[in-house]
Amino acid sequence: MSNFFDSRVARWLDDRLDLSPIKNLVEHKKVPIHHHTVWYYMGGVTLFLFLVQVFSGILLLMYYRPGENSAYESMQFITSKVHFGWLIRNIHAWGANIMVLFAFIHMFSVFFTKAFKRPRELTWATGFILLVLAMGFGFSGYLLPWNELAFFATKVGTDIAGVVPIIGEKLKIVLRGGDDVTGATLSRFFGIHVAILPALTTVLLGLHLLFVQRQGMSEPEFFEELPEAKKHYIPFFPDFVLRDALLWLVVLIIILSLAVFFPWELGLKADPLASAPMGIRPEWYFMFMFQSLKFLPPHILFFEGETLGVLFFAVAGIFWMLIPFVKLQNGSINESKFFTYFGLATLAFMLGMTILGYLV
Amino acid sequence: MKSQLQLLKHLTALTIFMLTPYYLMGQDSSQSPGESQVNTCLECHEVLEVMPEGYSADDVHQAAATSCVGCHGGDATNYDMDESMSPAAGYIGIPSRQDIPKLCGRCHSHIDYMRTFRPRIATDQVDQYNQSIHGKKLAEGDQNVAECVSCHTSHAIFPADDPRSTTYAINIPNTCRQCHGNAELMDQYGLGHDQYDKYATSVHGKALLERKDTGVATCNDCHGNHGATPxxxxxxxxxxxxxxxxxxxxxxxxxxxxxxxxxxxxxxxxxHDIQPPTDQMLNTDSDTAICLTCHSVGDAGAATAFAMYRDIETVDSLYTLAQTKLKASQTSGMNYAEIDYQLQQTKQNLIQMRTLIHTFDTEEVKAKGADGIKTAKEAIHLAEMEIQEFQTRRVGYGLSTLAIVILAIAVFLKIRQRDEMLKQQ
Amino acid sequence: MTKIGRRDFVNYLLGFGGISAIAAIFYPIGRYLVPPPIREAEPTTLKVGSIDEFPANSSKIVRFGRKPVILIRDSGENIHALTATCTHLDCIVQFSEDRQQIICACHNGVYDLTGKNVSGPPPKPLTEFAVKVIDKEIVISQMKA
Incomplete structure (x- = not known):
């Protein structure tokens, strides 16, 4: 492949566009090899899954018709009448969940290997925003089939937005496009899901990838401290790319298998007048927040428990995004240890609440 | 002067109370609907807590037409108990059972009056009653038989379409049971007393009492109500x-x-205990065949029954088969709307076949059966196609997975090759 | 096997695997993009044939999505379309030309031509569909609630 840059096409392009940055990347980017190398693949898999979502999403758009009287019917049409419609829909649904899963794994692996530290603060922050956007994709996309579960999950979800102090009620109405979850909410969520979030994601993903390429792979402390001779690298191209590709193929097979053997049910059409069915749960990646809010007492001091909970998660999210900028003045505790403990505590809290959410 | 006039009126009332249609009696007292808010009977009886048993303030008469004095006579404008409840005021107290139909008929037999409340109301109840077994026995002086209040109650009367009414469709079996379920009483007339119990187990009884289907036949739908006879x-x-x-x-x-x-x-x-009919009633090969009560195996009647049975069975078993196939395609997450539609047709055909057996014409049943077989087979065919499609999905999955696995292996080998090359360098 | 031979084999395998994987991915996508010939599951309108082939005082059952619909032309010019399943126990209803009513033979339920339950056990009216005649073609559609 490296001889591509000697080809006539490449020279023609180089003349006009200056391919040297790409050439540099291909020829010089290298990936350190150590016992934490596996985490380097997580971001790539997330990117691959995002692309799967983009393509399957575009395909679904060909037949999906938003609207109170057509959304569910068109989903029925896609899954039962269109050739391979069931496959596309299930890949989109499973792909979404697995993408969020890998995004979380990516985030925590970056956190625990301390890869977010200087000079990669901005890469971390854009990555975190991308995760929030991914969750937004999940939340807005969940409603689109307009089935019973989605309808009530959205009702509960937007209700939570309503407890934000001062702007909460307005925020809820804006989210819902009215006082209640109706066809207007569906149009709104559709717009958010296929226009607003993709636009934001494209920009942030572009920045995120640009930062990564500019800075190269982060090297953990223990690796940096090794003598030069002991540092092993492999070329990014083609060796790391091949390994990436292998993992993507494995993930693709997993999604295909899930889509074929564990298809998502469409369920019943949403009926705003029906009583809420049993077992309304948010998607698993919202569960830790949902469950913590349920545990809060109705009143804490002068505040409503739920309001305080929502505020706490907002502040915690912002803190988490800005964590690369935290500087410890206290000499007694090693900075690196502080981050490890803090990360472990966060992870334990999220896992614990999620597990509780599914047990209770 | 005024009190003399009053007295005269009351005396007149007393003599003609039972003879004159209620509505012709003029507007002299609280009996007119416009003044019904003055009711001294109710005021005193409420205070003294001597209210009639089962009294309901929503009673149709109390609410719309008349009040206490309409049936009991007396003066509802006078607070003096002795005067208002004196024969002079037209007071008759508790009417005797024999008198009740006549008493009710004073209003209910007069269409001119009754249609002021409900234009299409029937006014033949008393006539019908007089011709019913109940009515005839009452006229003979029988004190046990039902008269108006036995079914309608005295002080909690509601229109029959009001669910609180004892004559509301769902309540009727229980109303009749009050007497007809009483073994001691029924024995005197040589009647059975298990009609309610039988009815409750019947197809009609279950539909009425369990599914609350008010369209179903209850006691009065077959026996009549006011003119009740077997x-x-x-x-x-x-x-x-x-x-x-x-x-x-x-x-x-x-x-x-x-x-x-x-x-x-x-x-x-x-x-009374009509059960949902089964196809086995026609199966002359079994001892459940109802036809064999008169016919015997070998005669033309039994042959007809068996021919019809066989045709229905054929469609029914295809229907059951199609339903299991429908379930199979449903559980494998496939499209079943088409199959469901075809099966609805088969179900209609089955209903029609089971109705057509009453022609005792095997050709008719067979012809309808042909339709049923066609739709059921179509449903089965569709279901099999869906199940086939499900299999195809798995094959397709297998093939595409194979392609990706080959690519993955190739990538893996390539990686190994590159690693060896790097090592050699 | 020589080094060169093995290398060639791996490259061939990469090419073969790559092409078949691309085929495996793009075949379903291609099929997906071709719209299916079958009607949509829950149509909002349905053409049910020419008015010339539908004489006065006749009726027929047509299929609207997964529901049967009874189409009736009365003794006059009016065409009615109603759900054909009786609201009592789901039998298919029929048009009675003599009475100009809709009857259900199962338990003698009677509806008028607007679907109102007139007598017998049916607890609810039949749902009416909007009927339009466009260029001699009868079109029925779901009525707006």
């Missing part, structure tokens, strides 16, 4: 036919009805 052998078929339209039409045109006019629905289906 339906006789010929009329019973017409009664059943008022709902089971085609069954009767077919039956009446059949040889069975022509040749033997004693036949009626209940011979095969029973009466």
């Amino acid at each position: 339906p006789d052998a010929e009329s019973i078929s017409n009664i059943c036919g008022s709902c089971h339209l085609n069954n009767l039409t077919y039956f009446k045109q059949s040889q069975m009805a022509e040749d033997f006019d004693i036949h009626s629905c209940q011979e095969c289906h029973g009466n």
Whole structure:
């Protein structure tokens, strides 16, 4: 492949566009090899899954018709009448969940290997925003089939937005496009899901990838401290790319298998007048927040428990995004240890609440 | 002067109370609906807590037409108990059972008056009652038989379409049971007392009492209400036919009805304990065949029954098979709307076949059966296609997975190759 | 096997695997993009044939999505379309030309031509569909609630 840059096409392009940055990347980017190398693949898999979502999403758009009287019917049409419609829909649904899963794994692996530290603060922050956007994709996309579960999950979800102090009620109405979850909410969520979030994601993903390429792979402390001779690298191209590709193929097979053997049910059409069915749960990646809010007492001091909970998660999210900028003045505790403990505590809290959410 | 006039009026009332239609009695007291808020009877009886048993303030008479004095006589404007409840004021107290139909008839037999409340209301209840067994016995002086208040109550009367009414469709069986379920009482007349229990287990009783289907036949739908009598052998078929339209039409045109006019629905289906009919009633190969009560295996009747049974069974078993296939395609997450539609057709065909047996014409049943077989087979075919499609999905999955796995292996080998190359460098 | 031979084999395998994987991915996508010939599951309108082939005083059952619909032309010019399943126990209803009513033979339920339950056990009216005649073609559609 490296001889591509000697080809006539490449020279023609180089003349006009200056391919040297790409050439540099291909020829010089290298990936350190150590016992934490596996985490380097997580971001790539997330990117691959995002692309799967983009393509399957575009395909679904060909037949999906938003609207109170057509959304569910068109989903029925896609899954039962269109050739391979069931496959596309299930890949989109499973792909979404697995993408969020890998995004979380990516985030925590970056956190625990301390890869977010200087000079990669901005890469971390854009990555975190991308995760929030991914969750937004999940939340807005969940409603689109307009089935019973989605309808009530959205009702509960937007209700939570309503407890934000001062702007909460307005925020809820804006989210819902009215006082209640109706066809207007569906149009709104559709717009958010296929226009607003993709636009934001494209920009942030572009920045995120640009930062990564500019800075190269982060090297953990223990690796940096090794003598030069002991540092092993492999070329990014083609060796790391091949390994990436292998993992993507494995993930693709997993999604295909899930889509074929564990298809998502469409369920019943949403009926705003029906009583809420049993077992309304948010998607698993919202569960830790949902469950913590349920545990809060109705009143804490002068505040409503739920309001305080929502505020706490907002502040915690912002803190988490800005964590690369935290500087410890206290000499007694090693900075690196502080981050490890803090990360472990966060992870334990999220896992614990999620597990509780599914047990209770 | 005024009190003399009053007295005169009351004396007149006393003599003609029972003879004059209530509505012709003029507007002299609280009896007119416009002044019904003055009711000294109610005021005192409420204070003294001597209210009649089962009294309801929503009682239809109390609410719309008349009040206490309409039936009991007396003066509802006078607070003096002795005066208002004196014969002079037209007070008659508790009417005797014999008098009750006449008493109610004072209003209910007069269409001019009754239509001021409900324009289409019937006014023949008392006439009908007088011709019913209940009415005839009452006229003979029988104190046990039902009269108006036995079914309608005295002080909590509601229109029959009000669910609180004792004559609301769902409440009727229990209302009749009050007497007809009383063994001691029924023995005196040589009547059974298990009609309610039988009815409750019947197809009608279950539909009415369990599913609350008010359209279903209850006691009065077959026996009449005010003119209640046991339906006789010929009329019973017409009664059943008022709902089971085609069954009767077919039956009446059949040889069975022509040749033997004693036949009626209940011979095969029973009466109070009518069970949902089963195809086995025709199966002359079993001891459940109702036809074998008169026919015997080998004769033309038994052959007809068995031919019809076989045709229905064929469609029914195809229907069951199609349903299992429908379930199979449903559980494998496939499209089942088409199959469901075809099966609805088969179900209709089955219903029609089971109705057509009342023609006792095997050709008719067979012809309808052909339709049923066609739709059921179509449903089965569609279901098999869906299941086939499900299999195809797995094969397709296998093939595409194979392609990706080959690519993955190739990538893996390439990686190994590159690693060896790097090591050599 | 020589080094060169093995290398060639791996490259061939990469090419073969790559092409078949691309085929495996793009075949379903291609099929997906071709719209299916079958009607949609829950149509909002349905053409049910020419008015010339539908004489006065006749009726027929047509299929609207997964529901049967009874189409009736009365003794006059009016065409009615109603759900064909009786609201009592789901039998298919029929048009009675003599009475200009809709009857259900199962338990003698009677509806008028607008679907109102007139007598017998049916607890609810039949749902009416909007009927339009466009260029001699009868079109029925779901009525707006």
